[in-house]
Amino acid sequence: FLHKSILKMVMEDAIDEDVLILCCAFCCANISYLPTADCLGCSGKAGICCLNCEYCCKPGAPCLPCCCIGPKCEMDGCSCVNVQGHCCCVVASAAFPCNEEVPVAISLLGLTLYPECGCCKTIGSLKNPEGYEMER
Numbered sequence: 001f002l003h004k005s006i007l008k009m010v011m012e013d014a015i016d017e018d019v020l021i022l023c024c025a026f027c028c029a030n031i032s033y034l035p036t037a038d039c040l041g042c043s044g045k046a047g048i049c050c051l052n053c054e055y056c057c058k059p060g061a062p063c064l065p066c067c068c069i070g071p072k073c074e075m076d077g078c079s080c081v082n083v084q085g086h087c088c089c090v091v092a093s094a095a096f097p098c099n100e101e102v103p104v105a106i107s108l109l110g111l112t113l114y115p116e117c118g119c120c121k122t123i124g125s126l127k128n129p130e131g132y133e134m135e136r
Helices: 004-011 123-127
Strands: 021-027 029-033 042-048 051-057 069-073 081-087 090-096 105-108 111-114
Touching: none
Parallel strands: none
Antiparallel strands: 021 029, 021 105, 029 090, 042 051, 042 081, 051 069, 081 090, 105 111
């Protein structure tokens, strides 16, 4: 029986981008605050096209192929370049072009100006701002 957050890391990603609170952002790069209790430790990934290299040094996290580092092939948004680093409650992310994990945004000191104005907006709320309908 695996803890819910550990199971999520095994199935998907070490960071749930939807709960990240945006601090600063410019286009396809951002710095966010991780407001969860399981923010202890460090994790990250860097990738070009579909090839990623991940590291994870979080308490209770499953081991990657080479102790805490491992390669991974995934199709996660078709970005040419995708990087994310997390240490304690700070997360830095960038992607080119922007993808679902790193949406385009403009923000400074917690005040988001684009794609939707507001204070302390989450990445999840920016993926589908109010008033915008996603085409299917």
